Amino acid sequence: MFNRDTWLEIANTVLSHPMRTFLTGLSIALGVFILVVMQGLGFGLQNGVKNQFSDDAVNSIWVNSGRTQLAYHGNKPNRQIKMRNSDVDAMFNQMDTVDAYSRRIRIWGVTMENEDQQSNFPLRGVDPDHQMLENTTLTEGRFVSRRDVVEETKVAVLGATIVEELFKGESPIGTYILIGGVQFRVVGAFDDPASRWENKMAYLPFTTAQKIFRSNDKVDQIILGTGDLPIAGTRTLTESLLSWFKDRKVVHPDDTRGVWMRNNNEEYERFQNIFLGIELFIWGIGLLTLLAGAVGVANILAIAVKERTKEIGVRKALGASSLSVVGLVVQESVALMIVSGSAGLVVGVGLLEIVSPMIDHEYFKNPQVDFRIALVALTILAIVGVVSGIGPAIRAVSIRPVEALRDE
Amino acid sequence: MIKLKEIDKSYVTGSQKLEVLRGLTCNIEKGEMVAIMGSSGSGKSTLLNILGLLDGFDSGEYILSGESMAGLNERAASKYRSKFLGFVFQSFNLISFKTALENVALPLYYQSIPRKKRNIMAMEYLKKVGLEEWATHLPNQMSGGQKQRVAIARALVGKPKVILADEPTGALDSGTSKDVMKLLREINAEGITMIIVTHEHDIAALCDRTIHLVDGIIDKC
Numbered sequence: 001m002f003n004r005d006t007w008l009e010i011a012n013t014v015l016s017h018p019m020r021t022f023l024t025g026l027s028i029a030l031g032v033f034i035l036v037v038m039q040g041l042g043f044g045l046q047n048g049v050k051n052q053f054s055d056d057a058v059n060s061i062w063v064n065s066g067r068t069q070l071a072y073h074g075n076k077p078n079r080q081i082k083m084r085n086s087d088v089d090a091m092f093n094q095m096d097t098v099d100a101y102s103r104r105i106r107i108w109g110v111t112m113e114n115e116d117q118q119s120n121f122p123l124r125g126v127d128p129d130h131q132m133l134e135n136t137t138l139t140e141g142r143f144v145s146r147r148d149v150v151e152e153t154k155v156a157v158l159g160a161t162i163v164e165e166l167f168k169g170e171s172p173i174g175t176y177i178l179i180g181g182v183q184f185r186v187v188g189a190f191d192d193p194a195s196r197w198e199n200k201m202a203y204l205p206f207t208t209a210q211k212i213f214r215s216n217d218k219v220d221q222i223i224l225g226t227g228d229l230p231i232a233g234t235r236t237l238t239e240s241l242l243s244w245f246k247d248r249k250v251v252h253p254d255d256t257r258g259v260w261m262r263n264n265n266e267e268y269e270r271f272q273n274i275f276l277g278i279e280l281f282i283w284g285i286g287l288l289t290l291l292a293g294a295v296g297v298a299n300i301l302a303i304a305v306k307e308r309t310k311e312i313g314v315r316k317a318l319g320a321s322s323l324s325v326v327g328l329v330v331q332e333s334v335a336l337m338i339v340s341g342s343a344g345l346v347v348g349v350g351l352l353e354i355v356s357p358m359i360d361h362e363y364f365k366n367p368q369v370d371f372r373i374a375l376v377a378l379t380i381l382a383i384v385g386v387v388s389g390i391g392p393a394i395r396a397v398s399i400r401p402v403e404a405l406r407d408e
Numbered sequence: 409m410i411k412l413k414e415i416d417k418s419y420v421t422g423s424q425k426l427e428v429l430r431g432l433t434c435n436i437e438k439g440e441m442v443a444i445m446g447s448s449g450s451g452k453s454t455l456l457n458i459l460g461l462l463d464g465f466d467s468g469e470y471i472l473s474g475e476s477m478a479g480l481n482e483r484a485a486s487k488y489r490s491k492f493l494g495f496v497f498q499s500f501n502l503i504s505f506k507t508a509l510e511n512v513a514l515p516l517y518y519q520s521i522p523r524k525k526r527n528i529m530a531m532e533y534l535k536k537v538g539l540e541e542w543a544t545h546l547p548n549q550m551s552g553g554q555k556q557r558v559a560i561a562r563a564l565v566g567k568p569k570v571i572l573a574d575e576p577t578g579a580l581d582s583g584t585s586k587d588v589m590k591l592l593r594e595i596n597a598e599g600i601t602m603i604i605v606t607h608e609h610d611i612a613a614l615c616d617r618t619i620h621l622v623d624g625i626i627d628k629c
Contacts, residue, residue, distance in 0.1 A: 004523070005517060005523060012505050012506070013505070016505045310501065311503055311504075313501075314497075314501045314503065315503075315514070315518075316462075316486065317460070317462060317489065317495045317501075318489075318490070318495070318514050318515040318518060318562070318566075319486055319487075319489050319490025319515050319518035319519065319566070320486065320518050321482075321483055321486050321487075321518070322482050322483065322486075324518065400462070400463070401457075401462040
């Protein structure tokens with residue numbers, strides 16, 4: 001069925017009406033082009049937002065405090081809620097398990113010096129799990145360890161920007177750096193390409209940072225890892241923690257500012273749902289566009305079969321079997337679909353390839369179509385080609401040579 | 409070669425039943441050159457279609473080269489067509505976007521003969537009808553007589569036992585008609601049975617005998 005002669009036949013018939021073939025092909029190519037470009041845009045959006053999320057671990061709950069909105073138990077509104085070391089201990093005590101956690105304090109603009117280089121950078125006091133919870137990628141050395149926190153060692157992990165500015169890109173590991181006038185040994189360096197801001201950060205053991213830079217027992221933020229707890233579980237956990245914490249800090253149960261928690265699991269799920277919606281929408285539009293093209297092809301083939309009634313009659317008189325007549329029409333349809341569809345695919349992918357590097361936006365990255373989608377599109381095209389060829393093919397088969405050859 | 413016995417054929421159009429052939433019986437021997445004549449509506453085209461396995465018949469017996477042709481399905485019919493029969497039409501029915509050579513080679517394509525061999529055979533038959541120099545020409549670049557000779561070459565290339573010609577000279581002037589008939593005669597001389605439907609007496613006169621059809625029955629055999 002797929003020999004050279006068959007294709008010569010198809011090429012012959014298709015090219016005998018170049019304009020018609022071109023226009024039909026154009027509608028198919030356009031359909032595929034739209035499908036591909038929309039897929040690309042959808043992917044770009046998805047990549048961008050995923051990239052935003054890659055900053056933090058998806059399976060985490062963030063505990064924050066702020067100012068109260070509502071009066072409660074004799075307390076006036078607008079009261080600053082402070083989290084303290086004792087709150088964190090009490091919180092962990094009443095939880096069944098703590099998968100991973102990090103307390104966190106942040107100090108803005110601390111002078112950091114190495115030899116004659118000096119500059120101001122922010123720093124954070126954190127626990128070891130912070131590396132996982134914040135998705136920090138080490139380029140060398142190690143992160144803050146449990147022992148560092150317990151023994152309050154003076155060690156620092158530096159972001160790529162600090163290494164570049166203070167160490168001129170040389171390895172800082174094992175050297176000493178002055179942070180706020182105190183000497184710290186550099187034990188690690190990291191680079192977080194997703195966030196330029198993050199790279200200006202120095203990480204210190206939580207206890208050390210609290211003692212030296214705060215000299216009180218306040219905690220800015222608590223991050224809890226939820227491990228592989230399912231989303232429903234994280235929701236209940238967040239709720240129970242929140243009500244327990246509000247109770248402890250004497251905050252009105254309906255207050256949303258005094259104590260609040262962000263469940264990244266939920267946020268991520270929300271985005272996942274949005275993406276699913278967008279994806280379905282894109283496929284919907286793409287497939288409908290293709291369908292319109294397919295109807296066009298079926299229509300053209302029906303006309304072509306009508307025009308070729310006599311020719312098909314002659315072929316039958318010369319010994320063409322029904323199968324070969326069906327093949328003639330269906331293969332023509334599939335060939336038309338695949339060739340023009342591929343053209344649309346190539347142009348669409350090409351456009352995305354050209355445009356992709358020019359786009360650099362927080363929420364839009366790498367608008368590319370992966371190979372699987374291209375394969376799926378081609379498969380759909382082939383199926384659509386067969387389906388739209390079947391109607392006209394049946395018509396062609398039902399042509400009786402008697403009627404076709406009657407001279408009028 | 410061909411035996412027809414009590415062939416009935418009718419067409420149903422709406423509530424009316426039109427009897428075209430009524431108990432037609434006729435024998436055509438191998439190597440004969442027979443003309444079928446009859447006024448329009450006499451059933452001669454229907455007879456040719458039945459002989460050519462392009463149409464079925466209601467009852468009776470049709471034996472072609474010793475095999476019964478009753479109740480054939482589409483597939484079997486097309487197989488017998490390419491095995492036994494060659495067609496020549498009034499309006500040539502060449503495929504317009506194929507060259508003379510490709511047109512002649514088409515029946516061989518349906519017999520799954522490889523391309524090279526097919527083209528050699530087709531060329532041979534084009535030579536036989538004196539058109540080897542026109543092999544690469546499209547039908548619309550040729551005269552009526554040339555087109556009909558291409559069509560004859562196409563009918564011959566499958567090495568049929570019988571050639572069925574439906575008004576082969578109907579679209580040709582008298583001079584060309586004579587040439588075409590001469591060619592058909594030469595082919596017949598090689599042992600191929602020739603059945604020619606015509607309404608022209610001088611064409612029929614060039615055949616061995618004439619079958620006259622009147623209202624679906626044979627008037628004179």
